Amino acid sequence: MDLVAQKYLLIGHIQVDTSLWHAADSVGDSVLVDIHHQSGGVVSLNNHAHLVSEPNKTNPVAVYQYSHWAQLGDKLIFTPHHER
Numbered sequence: 001m002d003l004v005a006q007k008y009l010l011i012g013h014i015q016v017d018t019s020l021w022h023a024a025d026s027v028g029d030s031v032l033v034d035i036h037h038q039s040g041g042v043v044s045l046n047n048h049a050h051l052v053s054e055p056n057k058t059n060p061v062a063v064y065q066y067s068h069w070a071q072l073g074d075k076l077i078f079t080p081h082h083e084r
Helices: none
Strands: 007-017 031-037 042-048 050-053 061-071 076-082
Touching: 007 031, 007 076, 031 061, 042 061, 061 076
Parallel strands: none
Antiparallel strands: 007 061, 031 042, 031 076, 050 061
16 A cells, blocks of 8 residues: 655744834734635635744844645745734
8 A cells, every 4th residue: 555645734924023023922813814726716815823832031032933735836825913
């Protein structure tokens, strides 16, 4: 039996400098990522990015992580935004 991958897990990070936006680490699940095909079609809207690294005194960057299962060859555009 041969095992063939049909989909691939894509993981991305959004880094927000808290010296530019002081509430960057306290927005919870309101950081969202929209995913579109390069041709313009919608793949998925409002995917939640989750806080994976909080800022501290030596590193003022909050890091959010998001993921998406994609097919090999997909040409995708990821657009992060903050839910207001």
